[in-house]
Amino acid sequence: MKKSIVFMFIISIFGILIGCQNEDTSVEPNDTEQEQEEEAGEVGEAEEELVIVGQEIAVSLNTMEPLTASYLRSIGAAEALFEVNADGEVEPSLAKSVTQIDDTTWEIELRPDAQFWSGKVIDAHAVIASLERSKEEDLQALPFLEELTFHEVDETTIRVETLRERVPVPLNLSYYQTAIQNVEAEQDSIDTMDLTGMYKVVEFIPKQKMVLEINENYWGEQPTIKTVIHREISDEQTRLMSVLEGSSHIGLNIPVTSLDQLEQNENVGISATPAANTQTIYLNLDQPQLQDVKVRQALSWALNREELVILAAEGHSTPVTTWLGSNPVFEEAKNAVYDKFDADQAARLLDEAGWELESDGLRYKDEQPLTLNLRTWGGDKALGEALQNQWTQVGIQVEVQHGDYSLIQTARESGEWDATIEAWSTFGSPLSLLEGQFSPEGSANYGGYDDPETNDLLTQLSEASDDEESHELALKVNERVAEQAAVISLFPRPQITAVHHSVHGFEDHFRQFEHIVHAGLSLKDGE
Structure with a gap:
């Protein structure tokens, strides 16, 4: 007898770091800090632009490279079959639903209307090809995929078999390392990369900035913010000042030594989710x-x-x-x-x-x-x-x-x-x-x-x-x-994010890489 699963795995748990932990970088030089701030502009000049600054950004567009998928997912470009909400519950994302058949067998139903950026349908064949590629090429994905075997039941249904009993398949398929990509596309340039998220990459300079615009073919709720800019500012104080002075909306990886400055600024809020x-x-x-x-x-x-x-x-x-x-x-x-x-x-x-x-x-x-x-x-x-x-x-x-x-x-x-x-x-x-x-x-x-x-x-x-x-x-x-x-x-490493008050809908989340950018974000200056 099948057990239908809506929320597959509930854990009462606090947040993780971000920035994991474990980031890849490039030897290419950054813009100067002054140039970075000048290019970012002032918050409020363009309400349709969300500017996020971090200690580092992606150095590659290939999700097989360490942490690239985490950056792409955090800014709304990449998705996995499942996601975890702030209460630790696993929910369907690209998947429509999941059913546990027995202790070692699961069936995942895909959303029939989901497409890659290119318009290619996200069917069972494409999803399995993506996960198999991650299993083969991404060492960081192995802990979540090596026990799983995938079978195509029909165009929208995948059967997952596990090597042992009680493997939390939806949880395993929620990690950023399992982000779904079109394996038939080259993932080495903005012209050929093909992911699934609500935003598409339209400009990329490694270790400097990534610019994204709305994916008009997105299967889910359309975001209201037209453009997202993810910029690298490696210096902690410069990154903090970019938010305090209004050059950016969200500042990631803020040092704990800066909490006093944040608390004294009426235009910036603090997200300090406890870490796991x-x-x-x-x-x-x-x-x-x-x-x-x-x-x-x-x-x-x-x-x-x-x-x-x-x-x-x-x-x-x-x-x-x-x-x-x-x-x-x-x-x-x-x-x-x-x-x-x-x-x-x-x-x-x-x-x-x-x-x-x-x-x-x-x-x-x-x-x-x-x-x-x-x-x-x-x-x-x-x-x-x-x-x-x-x-x-x-x-x-x-x-x-x-x-x-x-x-x-x-x-x-x-x-x-x-x-x-x-x-x-x-x-x-x-x-x-x-x-x-x-x-x-x-x-x-x-x-x-x-x-x-x-x-x-x-x-x-x-x-x-x-x-x-x-x-x-x-x-x-x-x-x-x-x-x-x-x-x-x-x-546990502290996780502190500075959020300008013009940003509405920002969510505190222990898996920050999933929820920095989401469809519910909006920009409303002056409120």
Whole structure:
């Protein structure tokens, strides 16, 4: 007997970061900040233009490139089969409805009137081709697609079969990595790219700006704002001032240090949705000094997370000591394993690992100092400096390198890195998330963590028979990873957006990449 599904998956959960976390950049230079502001113009000069400024924008039009789909989706150009509302409920988007046939089989009915920008019909064949391409070419999509097999029932119906029971198919098909594209079109220029959203890209300069106009063939509610401009302003203060002075309508990735300025300005509102992500230090386990678990554990014990929240987040977060700790569903994991700041325990572990403290305040082994190179990007400069100070106090020589995310990617590819900071979402299917982070093939397993006990627990999690067993096994995976200190968890990254009061209908949402631009937005100057 079929069970009809309207809201497929409800989770009482807070918001994730944006900016994930994990952004791709280009080496092409930006416009100067003055030129960017001059080009943006004054809010109110054109009520039909919505200007959004962010720390970074897309560097490519190809949704297979890291985070391109998230940027395109956030500004109304790309869509997935499903979306998640602000209450954590999964709702149909390009899909019209979904029905669960049994524990491993689902059927998705598509909207018969949906088209790509080109006018090509979005039928079952086109959707399956798009998802298969994402599965094959996008590593970040694998956690959500690798367990799914797609079959065309008819032009508007897709059958999805899962490798195991109770896979939350609608949730998996709501992530930005599953955005639907026309695979028959080249996605490398504005003239050939073919997506599904309410806005079409009409101009694109990588790492500078993207301009979009209304898609007249859109299947859903037509937006009222004619043009959307997404502009990159990398400097935090310049980005903030562009909203305060009226050069832009929405400012993303606003630093917490700017809250006082925002609160004192009567023309700008603040969106500060609580995050369900974990600010995480990823460690390169191929580096000799980090292959010793005692050294990694010492790095975690040596951190005063309360102080880090104050210094790096202006107090607008709470400490967590394990990766799942930022997810309210796993509240009991928040302070597991590293239940306090303990510099003495860190020192004991370093002593046991053979790193002796010398008179210069540094630790040595075989006449070589214990060093750590920490790479940061975006708004994490202050966090990197705070970490440097705390680790130095236990005798570790720390160098912090702050720059574009592209530098982190390059370092990972070459293997020349010790530690980096990112914040991935902890919202969603525990198995998909934990496998993506900590299985040997996980797309976010940057440090090469490969632990037999963790792998066995992940296998058990994939075979769990009910939600209670799944919850307990997820906690065990989470605790094992923390004990091994494969990564070091700190706190949820604050997510702050400045919204000019001329913008009406802006929605606070923990998955901000889905809901910055939507059909309900409007511009009404003077109100």
